[in-house]
Amino acid sequence: MSDDPAAEPVIVTARGVEKHFGDLQVLKGIDLTVRKGEVVVIVGASGSGKTTFIRCINHLERIQKGRIEVNGHLIGYRERNGQLVEDSERNIARQRCEIGMVFQLFNLFPHLTALENIIEAPIHVRKIPREEALRTGRALLARVGLAEKEDTYPTQLSGGQQQRVAIARALAMRPALMLFDEPTSALDPEMIGEVLDVMKELAREGMTMIVVSHEMGFAREVANRVIMMHGGRIIEDAPPEQFFTAPAHERTAAFLSRVISRKE
Amino acid sequence: MNFEWGVFWEYLFRPSSVYLHGLWLTLSISVISQGFGTLLGLFIALARISKHHVLQVPARIFVWGFRGTPLLVQIVFIYTGLAAANIFRFEDINLGFAVLPGNMQAGILALTLNEAAYMAEIIRAGINSVAIGQTEASKSLGMTYGLYMRRIILPQAARVVVPPLGNEFNSMLKNTTLLSVIGVPELLLATQMVTSVTFRVFELYMVVACYYLTLTTLWGFVQQRLETRFGDPATAASRKLGQKGYRRLFGFGQIGEPR
Ligand SMILES: Nc1ncnc2c1ncn2[C@@H]1O[C@H](COP(=O)(O)OP(=O)(O)OP(=O)(O)O)[C@@H](O)[C@H]1O
Ligand SMILES: [Mg+2]
Numbered sequence: 001m002s003d004d005p006a007a008e009p010v011i012v013t014a015r016g017v018e019k020h021f022g023d024l025q026v027l028k029g030i031d032l033t034v035r036k037g038e039v040v041v042i043v044g045a046s047g048s049g050k051t052t053f054i055r056c057i058n059h060l061e062r063i064q065k066g067r068i069e070v071n072g073h074l075i076g077y078r079e080r081n082g083q084l085v086e087d088s089e090r091n092i093a094r095q096r097c098e099i100g101m102v103f104q105l106f107n108l109f110p111h112l113t114a115l116e117n118i119i120e121a122p123i124h125v126r127k128i129p130r131e132e133a134l135r136t137g138r139a140l141l142a143r144v145g146l147a148e149k150e151d152t153y154p155t156q157l158s159g160g161q162q163q164r165v166a167i168a169r170a171l172a173m174r175p176a177l178m179l180f181d182e183p184t185s186a187l188d189p190e191m192i193g194e195v196l197d198v199m200k201e202l203a204r205e206g207m208t209m210i211v212v213s214h215e216m217g218f219a220r221e222v223a224n225r226v227i228m229m230h231g232g233r234i235i236e237d238a239p240p241e242q243f244f245t246a247p248a249h250e251r252t253a254a255f256l257s258r259v260i261s262r263k264e
Numbered sequence: 265m266n267f268e269w270g271v272f273w274e275y276l277f278r279p280s281s282v283y284l285h286g287l288w289l290t291l292s293i294s295v296i297s298q299g300f301g302t303l304l305g306l307f308i309a310l311a312r313i314s315k316h317h318v319l320q321v322p323a324r325i326f327v328w329g330f331r332g333t334p335l336l337v338q339i340v341f342i343y344t345g346l347a348a349a350n351i352f353r354f355e356d357i358n359l360g361f362a363v364l365p366g367n368m369q370a371g372i373l374a375l376t377l378n379e380a381a382y383m384a385e386i387i388r389a390g391i392n393s394v395a396i397g398q399t400e401a402s403k404s405l406g407m408t409y410g411l412y413m414r415r416i417i418l419p420q421a422a423r424v425v426v427p428p429l430g431n432e433f434n435s436m437l438k439n440t441t442l443l444s445v446i447g448v449p450e451l452l453l454a455t456q457m458v459t460s461v462t463f464r465v466f467e468l469y470m471v472v473a474c475y476y477l478t479l480t481t482l483w484g485f486v487q488q489r490l491e492t493r494f495g496d497p498a499t500a501a502s503r504k505l506g507q508k509g510y511r512r513l514f515g516f517g518q519i520g521e522p523r
Contacts, residue, residue: 022401057382059403107401111419111497121405124415153497166401173405 008035011177011208012057016066019052019232026052028232031065034177037206037260041219041240044229045255050212053229057210058099059092071098071176095245097125100170104186106162109155114141114165115150120174122255133172140168144198160191164198171202178202180211214259220244228252271467274379275458276474286454287475293368293443293450294436297375301436302429305383310413312388323384330381336442338378343370343446352374371443379436386428426494430487437479451475 012034018025026049033168035039042050055061057068059076067084068075077084077152087095109117118140119133128136128235141147144164153161163183171180180199184192203209203222213219218224219240226243228251230235235250236243275283295503311323330338343366347354354366394417402412444453455472 004459058301060400060403078348093406095402095407099404103401103402105397107395107397109398109401109420111423120409120415124411125406155496169405182378 006035008037010034011036011038011071012210013069014053014057014066015068017053017056017063018065018066019049019061019063020057023096026232027056027063030232030234032227032234032237034208034210036208038224039209039222040225040229041223042210042212042229043219043255043259048229049232051181054101054181054210054212057177057179058096058101059103060101062086070095073098080182093125097173098176100173100175102163102166102170102178102183103178104143104182106108106154106166106186107160108162108166108169112152113151113153114146114157117154118169121169122172123227137145137168137172140171141165143170145194155244158191159187160194163187163191163195166196167195167202176208178207178209180209180213182212182214184213185217216256216259228255265409266466268464268467271464272470275464275468275471279471280458281455282449282457283451286449287367289448289450289454289480290437291398293372293375293448294315294433294505296435297372297379297440298433300372300376301379302383302387302409304380305485306387309382309391312384312391313391315425323457327381331385333399335374335378335439339371339442339446341375342374343367347460365448367443367446369450371440371446373437374437375439375443375516379432382432383429386432387425390423390425391417394420422494426490427487429484430490433487434480437483438476441517471506
């Protein structure tokens with residue numbers, strides 16, 4: 001990132017995003033701007049809508065109000081006579097190519113080896129020649145420290161290794177934005193570090209990232225901004241120094257004391 | 265007891281051409297009907313789990329109808345019933361190298377439709393057994409429905425589908441005997457034709473039983489191969505085979521659905 005973050009181009013804009021599951025309103029008007037190279041960590045109590053929000057960003061969930069743009073493209077919808085209508089499957093798929101997603105439970109393809117997991121979408125979606133996809137796939141595996149595991153199936157990998165393959169798989173599409181939904185919360189404690197290290201490295205290389213995580217050390221060290229969600233709203237959005245030492249909202253302070261006392 | 269071993273061995277190992285023709289029909293009709301039935305069943309399964317009612321409702325009705333009525337009734341209905349009501353009459357078709365008689369077309373159609381209804385349920389269960397996260401991961405990588413179904417979901421569903429599919433084909437081999445009622449000279453009708461000339465009923469039905477047993481047994485070995493092929497690739501290498509073949513041969517641990 002350059003010295004003046006405000007000079008960087010905007011990657012994500014969310015404006016007035018509302019989401020209902022039936023009668024339950026889960027997002028109540030989310031506004032967020034993320035610039036190129038920024039790392040935004042989202043925290044908040046269970047059920048506050050963190051997962052739902054980042055799933056809206058790649059249109060795994062429909063939204064009922066507001067709009068989300070990534071790289072200047074309206075996500076999931078198309079404007080017709082001043083109304084937003086859901087876009088075609090093909091267009092949505094094309095938009096998703098720009099957005100990598102890493103899931104809590106990895107969601108690797110169990111019938112494919114680590115390397116095959118990584119090259120699947122580049123070959124069949126991006127139409128990259130197989131040789132080239134293999135080359136980049138191997139390079140990505142090396143980058144996440146799993147060069148020797150290319151022929152291994154996911155069930156034979158540890159949780160931490162699976163998550164690193166999943167990150168490599170998302171990166172293979174060369175996304176402009178990476179979304180992480182609690183990438184380490186399903187891992188044994190001794191494996192959390194190896195996944196966070198990969199994510200830190202990615203942040204240093206300038207990847208734009210939105211990370212739902214309760215790893216406060218990671219947020220402190222890597223995040224440009226930390227966001228607190230509560231009841232479907234963003235109630236705090238501040239740089240980590242301020243977020244952790246002088247939160248503006250009392251709920252943030254209460255949340256932080258809860259999370260930190262639980263960790264120690 | 266009036267049992268002539270000579271006749272039995274004679275027909276078992278030097279069957280007449282009527283017999284061989286019957287065997288050929290049984291096998292080819294089974295393979296064709298199972299093939300088309302599986303393909304049609306796949307599309308019905310996809311329609312059945314689709315969110316669109318225009319696809320889902322007809323699929324439900326199809327499965328309900330064909331699983332809820334006897335196969336024998338379906339066969340007679342399609343061949344004789346439709347013709348009697350002047351709705352549709354199956355005419356012989358000249359394929360150039362052979363003539364496909366009308367009753368055989370009707371028989372294959374009935375077996376295919378019936379099989380499709382059963383396969384639709386099997387394939388639907390297979391697809392549903394694949395975790396929702398697989399679809400979400402596929403979508404997040406920019407894959408469209410056709411691509412992730414073909415490359416991600418169906419290969420995983422196959423693991424669940426292949427064992428019951430094997431049992432379906434075993435049933436199919438035996439169900440072809442029902443086509444004898446509309447005059448398709450498959451193995452059973454062929455036997456009847458031979459017995460009406462030779463009057464060696466007992467021996468010849470023993471022979472026909474041996475034939476079916478041979479077919480289903482050979483199929484059991486193929487099925488075992490298929491299950492290994494479509495099983496968990498991670499454990500496929502470390503799998504022991506011998507024990508399983510023995511079990512398959514004598515039918516232990518079968519989970520097939522009785523008709
Ligand atoms: N598919 C769904 N159908 C109905 N309700 C849902 C669905 N997904 C989430 N919800 C509800 O929406 C609310 C927000 O859920 P969400 O998963 O976004 O919370 P979260 O902040 O990610 O929580 P956690 O920290 O537990 O992961 C919850 O009340 C949840 O029960
Ligand atoms: Mg969540």
